[in-house]
Amino acid sequence: MNSLTLKPKAIPSHPQLLVPEIRTCKTIRELKQVHAFLIKTARTRDITVATELLKLCATSDFRDPGYALSVFDQMPEPNCFAWNTVIRALAEESNADGSLNAMLLFSRMLYDGMAEPNRFTFPSVLKACSVAARLEEGKQVHGLVVKFGLDDDEFVVSNLLRMYVLCGSVEDAHVLFSRNVGGVDDMSRVVTDKRRQEANVVLCNVMVDGYVRVGNLKAARELFHRMQQRSVVSWNVMISGYAQNGFFMEAIEMFHKMQMGHLSPNRVTLVSVLPAISRLGALELGKWVHLYAEKNKIRIDDVLGSALVDMYAKCGSIKKAIQVFEKLPRNNVITWNAIIGGLAMHGKANDVFDYFLRMERSGVSPSDVTYIAILSACSHAGLVDKGRSFFSEMIIVAGLEPRIEHYGCMVDLLGRAGYLKEAEDLILNMPIRSDDVIWKALLGACKMHKNIEIGRRAAEVLMKLAPHDSGAYVALSNMYASSGDWDAVAEVRLMMRGLDIRKDPGCSWIEIDGVIHEFLVEDDSHPRAKEILSMLKEISHKLSLEGHMPDTTQVFLKIDEKNKESVLHYHSEKIAVAFGLISTSPKTPIQIVKNLRICEDCHSSMKLISKVYERQITIRDRKRFHHFEHGSCSCMDYW
Structure with a gap:
């Protein structure tokens, strides 16, 4: 709609008939033109017209909370809906300034006294308290919730519980939760009312999230298992909680159990489980997640897409990471950081510099995370002068303050x-x-x-x-x-x-046929331990024929040379490689993830194993990727 084309004869005689005209605005500029016309013709005095204007500039795709507040201030007697609309618009900015403004406006509402807050007011105010981390103000709002008789309202209570959780007051959250659901020990009771069941699931989800946030996974798990009903959100919270707290195997196990319970993963599920898959290098499972998203028409946006790029890179498939990246919208620095960070981890410094240049040419400004990846690439390649130059550029050109990283x-x-x-x-x-x-x-x-x-x-x-x-x-x-x-x-x-x-302890993981196998140093607990030991002896014999001498300087124990050689044979990555050799057909690539830095003896051994057994061996240690092939490593022995 172009409001400049409105002519007096086209203007409806009754102000409320202008509402359809207002709704046709597609941009904030068009809305402002209409608003100016309405002010000029004194039509904003009509509460329906004013409310429609307010709603559009506060909640539409082109919303402008600041402008919404100015429209609101011109309303002579705003009703509760108007107050709620602006408070919600400010709170949904999800930053400290917007949240504080929402809280101040709520204070004005109480002081003004012309409109009483209702069940739609408090959730927005509580969200503002959460974002601004204002626990004391949140407690005062809790008192008002009780005063206005809304402490039994499921919608308000769930937001109140979430406020306590996000403000870090899990004890207060637990008290409120116990009062409304009955506590962890009473979760087994039967609730027949369907609406009440759904409300309990929401409250349980928020409480589980609270336990996860403070790292109390035991309490989160206990509550989760006691829940009579679980939604997709319930599973997502647990999967994300395990992954964020370093329990990657448990996160993947929870992901598998979720599907056994006939619940379909959604976009949030996939974003939550991908970091765990990445850390364990479970490439086959990662591929399954990618295929699942495509088959179920889950939109691969910049968030999910970046997680997939990160997964493929960390699982050793940098080519696939690049393929996924090239299909994504590339207007978000997070997406660029995912591919640049992946390339850095693989030691591809020149590619890192090329993608950094592409990012700048596309108009996306680098973030501090971008420079962490670039400096890491310089470190892996030994490019000291280049690293110094980028460090200075980050400060002087990009204007970024260096972080500890x-x-x-x-x-x-x-x-x-x-x-x-x-x-x-x-x-x-x-x-x-x-x-x-x-x-x-x-x-x-x-x-x-x-x-x-x-x-x-x-x-x-x-x-x-x-x-x-x-x-x-x-x-x-x-x-x-x-x-x-x-x-x-x-x-x-x-x-x-x-x-x-x-x-x-040194620990290595290898994925075979979708199953992740974990090995520790001198690990003999695997069901195929005898076969693994036999393969380790074979590897040792073949490497000695190639002239390999174990580097016993890597054994920091006061024992004789023979025992030192024996210790070297049973490093976790060597056990994992032996298992990979007996579990896969000839020439199949082997991929391993290790929790510590690979030692020099294992590094030289892997080079020879790749040559003797004609295998591509990829090992991701704590610092970077090593791609062994034909007796050499991608790191060029600098790591």
Whole structure:
């Protein structure tokens, strides 16, 4: 509609007949033109016309909450619907400013006293309290809910419960939940009223989400299992909770159980489970999720699409990640970050720089996450000068403030290249407080370059920052062991024993026919353990014929050489490779995920295994991907 074409003779004689004309507006500009005309002709005095104007600028696709507030302020006697409309519009901005404005407007409503809040007012106000993290104001709103007799209203109570959860007050949420549902211990009672059943499911979902948010997965799981009915949301919360808290196998198991219960996954389910699939490298399951989305016409938007790109990249299929990326709308930096981060993890630095250039040319501005991926790519490729240049560009050109992750990438970049003193100075002089991760990066570099002096200083800081983290103690012990200082090794080990600190065991995963198999160091618990052991002996024999000598310097134990060689044979990735060889047909690619950095002996062994058995072997360790083929690795022995 073009309001400038309206002529006096075309104007309806009754103001309310203008409502259909208002509804035809397609842009905020058209709406403003109509509004100006209505003001000029004094038609905004009619409550129906004014309300229709307000509704359109507050809730339409081209909504403008600020403009809606100005329309509202011109209404002489706004009714409850008008108040609710503007409060909701402000609250749905989902930022602190909009939420605070929504709360202030609600205060005006109470002070004005002309319209009384109802069951549609409080959910928006409670959402505003949640977004702004205003627990005390939320409690005051709770008091008003009781005062206006809405504490039994299912819609209001569910939003009240969600407010407590999002504000981090799980204890208050639990009290409210118990009062309305009966508590965890009373969940087994039969509720015959269908509406009440549905309300209970909503409240349970919110409460489970609350437990998940504070990391109490035990309470979340107990409540989930006691629920008489579960919706797709119930399953999504648990899958997401497991994945976000590092329980990836449990997340995938929950995903499988959901389907056994005859519930169809939705878009949120897929977005929730994909990170778990990514972390475990379960490529076949990831492919199934992708196919499921396409078959069920689930729209692969920038969020789901980015999750798929990330999954394919982390599961070793960078070509497929690129294919998915090229089909996505590329106007969102998250999508670009997914592919750039994936390429960086695979050590494809030149491709990272090409995609970064494409992103800038497409008009998408890089975010701080983009630069983390770029600096990581520089680190894996040893491009020190390039990394320094990008770090400066991020600050000067992009105008981004470096986060601890950026400094961590720079320390990793400098440390890997041997610039240990420069890396240490960077940590000591950076304008933000250092954390354990950045000191671990320096300590790892010191271990790599056998610099005990700086390594000891880094370890001492780490032991203060994270006194119960095994990483610092193990790295320091290994450095002493590599230099033959067994007294110092014993001292560190004694310290660990006194603090009851245990080393994180090496763990590797391999997916065979859709089933994920997990192996620990010296693991003999697998049903096919005898066959795996036999294959390990065969591998050792064939590698020795190729002239391979086990690198016993990678065993940091005071034992004889023969026993050191034996220890090396049973690293988790070697066990996983042996299982892959006996479980797949010749020339089938083998893919493994490992929780720690691959050691030098395993790295050299994998190169030879790929040559001897004519296999492509892909290993994703804690830092990056290694693609072994024809006796060489994609990392060019720099990792």
